[in-house]
Amino acid sequence: MKDYNSKFVLSLNGMERLLCILNGYRKKSISLEEEHEALVNVLDGLCSLLLVDECAEQFRRLQGFELLMSLSKKQGELRRHIIKLFDYAVTQHELPSSAKNARYFIEKGGLPIVFGVFMQSGKKKKGDLVIKLTKEDHEQDEQHVLNILVGLLI
């Protein structure tokens, strides 16, 4: 069944197409809660794909890191889900691509984004979708940030 995720990425261009869907949101804003939820599902789907080595490799080659870094600056409400995805991308130590991804993440300027979340920075713009977060959500965010930092140090 490992083949499924590989097949999704390689023959259906699934990874590329999911990244293209996200790419569209670099220029437009998210206005509806359902739209936000759909994008969260896309990001979570990418997280699952990143558990397979060739998918993680493909993610880096398709400039997934650059796209999501750019998206996290423009779509603040998606930032915590993007951080979760970075956690998946750089902390799967059993995968050979994980170390390469970790180096690439630092080279492309991922650290300021991680520390920004850690410091809970980021201004809300007028008209931004407001998503209420629970204490557990904040704890999960901190957990993802810590995982990334530990992953990068190892």
Place this chain on the structure above:
Amino acid sequence: MEHLLDEEPEKTANKLMHADNIIDWLLTMLEKGNPSSENFLSSAEVLFALIQSAHQVILNTVIR
């Protein structure tokens, strides 16, 4: 489909692996569909459930 994936993830994900057209259709819905329509969210949910179930099957295989 989501229900099937919840109930029998392994069996359903295995079958869907041979149904490229459905996956392709879900991706097209996300690429070209109207983000304000309910189908947009449903497509994203099913696609995520599918990918996640495929992963769950990998984990189960490794554990076994």
